[in-house]
Amino acid sequence: MTFVQLIDCRTSRFDEMNRLMDRWVEQTKGKRTATHDIIGKDRSDSAHFIEIVEFPSYEDAMRNSNLPETDRIFQEMVALCDETPTFTDLDVVRDEQLNVLAARAFFGAMGKMAPERIGDHLTDDYVDHDPSYPQPVQGVAGVREQYAGWRAAFDFTFRIDDQMAQEDQVCTRWTWVARHKGEFLGIPATGQDVSMQGMTWQRFRDGRICESRWLYDRAGLLEQLGVLGQ
Structure with a gap:
């Protein structure tokens, strides 16, 4: 079952976070299990961002989380946030293109x-x-x-x-x-x-x-x- 993780965060240092994500993509090439990654900015709050990461399954998401590169990037990401990000784990029950x-x-x-x-x-x-x-x-x-x-x-x-x-x-x-x-x-x-x-x-x-x-x-x-x- 497709699994999606929502990462809700606030940051005034998005450009740095964007470069951090580019580095994660490069460092996990051939290892990561994520299939799709979208980052959206709140139109009413320019410091509020939500990242949507899609995986083939929950098990694949856990393998991705356990990569040492992912853990290092996550620690740096938290340091760039104004407050601790929140995570929502979702099993996809309907997916209409x-x-x-x-x-x-x-x-x-x-x-x-x-x-x-x-x-x-x-x-x-x-x-x-x-x-x-x-x-x-x-x-x-x-x-x-x-x-x-x-x-x-x-x-x-x-x-x-x-x-x-x-x-x-x-x-x-x-x-x-x-x-x-x-x-x-x-x-x-x-x-x-x-x-x-x-x-x-x-x-x-x-x-x-x-x-x-x-x-x-x-x-x-x-x-x-x-x-x-x-």
């Missing part, structure tokens, strides 16, 4: 939702980078038209094969499965079942996608439709 869920909702809706609903997933200033188009598509209206064209040409769904998230970004590896039902790039409907694999990098703002970069095998799709490789 909200941008990942938003990306899943987007791909789950693609091919099913009407074109006028695509804006539900996008910011007004959305930018779409697709190698099939010479210039990025700007704004919801342009993407709506783009999506309507794909939907008119294919009955399709996306299967999510893998996802990775970092800060405000999500990368999704997917498989697209479709039936060619209408004209596509001048190719009349063939009724052919086709598929593609690809990846999409997306950036999020306030729960909506503000930018996407697509990578997929368009040549392979055209080959399946009988245009290439003959």
Whole structure:
């Protein structure tokens, strides 16, 4: 079970503490078991800081605490604090990566939702980078038209094969499965079942996608439709 430790402290010497943390990261390289570390400053009290440290488990946290480097750094950290820091130990019982869920909702809706609903997933200033188009598509209206064209040409769904998230970004590896039902790039409907694999990098703002970069095998799709490789 993922374990999180909250370290609540007050200090007027944060720059020194920041350098101390950099030294701890360097000294424990290859030894530490912490997987994520965030330090936040109280907006209403500039001397109040909370550090959030994530570990794969409580046992991993204890191994990290027992490192001699960690003990030395902790003693120096206490000396930089205005008062003794407090610790809160938490077992994580729910962990939702909200941008990942938003990306899943987007791909789950693609091919099913009407074109006028695509804006539900996008910011007004959305930018779409697709190698099939010479210039990025700007704004919801342009993407709506783009999506309507794909939907008119294919009955399709996306299967999510893998996802990775970092800060405000999500990368999704997917498989697209479709039936060619209408004209596509001048190719009349063939009724052919086709598929593609690809990846999409997306950036999020306030729960909506503000930018996407697509990578997929368009040549392979055209080959399946009988245009290439003959």
